[in-house]
Amino acid sequence: MALLVPSLSSTISRLKSLSKPSFHNPLRALKTLQLHYKTSFISSFAALSMSNSNFPKTLIQNPSKSADDLVILGIETSCDDTAAAVVRSSGEILSQVVSSQADLLARYGGVAPKMAEEAHAQVIDRVVQEALDKANVKELDLSAVAVTIGPGLSLCLRVGVQKARKIAGTFNLPIVGIHHMEAHALVARLIERELQFPFMVLLISGGHNLLILACNLGQYLQLGTTIDDAIGEAYDKTAKWLGLDLRRSGGPAIEELAREGDPESVKFAVPMKQHKDCNFSFAGLKTQVRLAIESKNINAEIPISSASSEDRSSRANIAASFQRVAVLHLEERCERAIGWALEIEPSIKYFVVSGGVASNQYVRARLNQVVKKNGLELVCPPPSLCTDNGVMVAWTGIEHFRVGRFDPPPPADEAEDTILDLRPRWPLGEEYEKGKSEARSMRTARMHPSLTSLIQASIQKQS
Structure with missing residues (x-):
């Protein structure tokens, strides 16, 4: 998204949720504003924008179509899948296309940003056109284009x-910038139409662990997050170290092998037992797994398909033990978060689990027990909507477009060097005061020697 000016009402409605980018070109912003608002409002907004340059960029206009008759194209390229979809506001999925980078993942043992960018560039035109063709719509039939602007790899x-701006500019379409993690959360409302705010969300993927209380559209309270590695990263690394096939990503490979193993055979420690918050840490568990693999002399260069019976058994036991402890960590954090959330919003009925790792059936089954025990109902999108996809982007675009949160069409002849609004790091929601992690604070302190010295001095003074 290029740099645009928000409306005041739209801005205020999102202050509680999304991270706030700054305006790089305030003079251009003021000119854009003058096209849409009266002079009296301009003066008050100008003063407000100068006092707080971190406002989000949304603009309220009159939608070109009824809110019940929207058709939106969603484009997703935040990491290693190129995805596009066309969705109606009725909830009908007209098309869904995903181009995977599985071969690149297997070759490099993970995501290589430059290679991923090139792979996206090679297929983006085909993927979007295929989504339009499958939906049997033309660009002029669209109400808007929604696209992920963060978080992710810039x-x-x-x-x-x-790509989204090119389409929007050429066909004079509004454009909606989408938060990747919000899209993972809101796609559940496409599947479960009874899902109303407020509800709880656990987002689990290769790059993120988030426990969110979704209070309303655009208003989220962060109960817990990862302080280092996400669970999907732990699955991927464990799969790599065990010599598994990464073309399907580490999660499915570990889940399949774990069915052959004894989950109690390796006594891994559950992370962060001493920290009574809802935050996650998988870096230490990864280290435990690596040491266990080394102790068994497992050679990752030998693929699991070529391993001896004894070697395969050792790998399966490690996979099963890792998965049990990793998911137990999720369970403990979710149980505590449910208690916190019910104190804040007693009317909560649903607990949504989404993101790539939510495709794991073992994860779903274990979390379903926790959720039911606490009187809530588990909602999980189907696996095809848990991994990165264009449907979730299009649907989230619909949700925001309905309430007037979108940007006007970009210029048809937009310059190639236009500064785009990309938000590789974009927090979702405010952090719950009770949920601030001592472990995170100490980790931050270790990154800043001056702060470490202050903490040590304080401890000595107290003693």
Whole structure:
């Protein structure tokens, strides 16, 4: 998204949720504003924007179609999948296309940003056109284009945003910038139409662990997050170290092998037992797994398909033990978060689990027990909507477009060097005061020697 000016009402409605980018070109912003608002409002907004340059960029206009008759194209390129979909506001999914980078993942043992960017660039035109063709719609039939602008890899995000802006500019379509994690959360409302705010969300993927209380559209309270590695990263690394096939990503590979193993055979410690918050940490568990693999002399260069019976059994036991402890960590954090959330919003009925790792059936089954025990109902999108996809982007675009949160069409002849709004790091919601992690604070302190000295001095003074 290029740099645009928000409306005041739209801005205020999102202050509680989304991270606030700054205006790089305030003079251009003021000119845009003058096209849409009276002079009296301009003066008050100008003073407000100068006092707080971190406002989000949304603009309220009159939608071109009824809110019940929207057709939106969603584009997703935040990481390693190029995805596009066309969705109606009725909830009908007209098309869904995903181009995977599985071969690149297997070759490099994970996401290589530059290679991922090139792969996106090679297929983005085909993927979007295929989504339009399958939906049997033309660009002029669209109400708007929605595109992920963050969080994610900036090189990858750029490919999707440039494509979205090209379409929007050429066909004079509004454009909606989408938060990747919000899209994972809100796609559940497409599947479960009874899902009303407020509700709880656990987002689990290769890059994120988030426990969110979704109070309303655009208003989220962060109960817990990861202080280092996300669970999907732990699955991927464990799969790599065990010599598994990464073309399907580490999660499915570990889940399949774990069915052959004994989950109690390796006594891994559950992370962060001493910290009574809702935050996550998988870096230490990864270290435990790596040491266990080394102790068994497992050679990752030998693929699991070529391993001896004894070697395969050792790998399966480690996979099963890792998965049990990793998910137990999720269970403990979710149980505490449910208690906190019910104190804040006693009317909560649903607990949504989404993101790539939510495709794991073992994860779903274990979390379903926790959720039911606390009187809530588990909602999980189907696996095809848990992993990164264009449907979730299009649907979230519909949700925001309905309430007037979108940007006007970009110029049809937009300059190639236009500064785009890409947000590789974009928090979702405010952090719950009770949920601030001592572990996170100490980790931050270790990154800043001056702060470490202050903490040590304080401890000595107290003793």
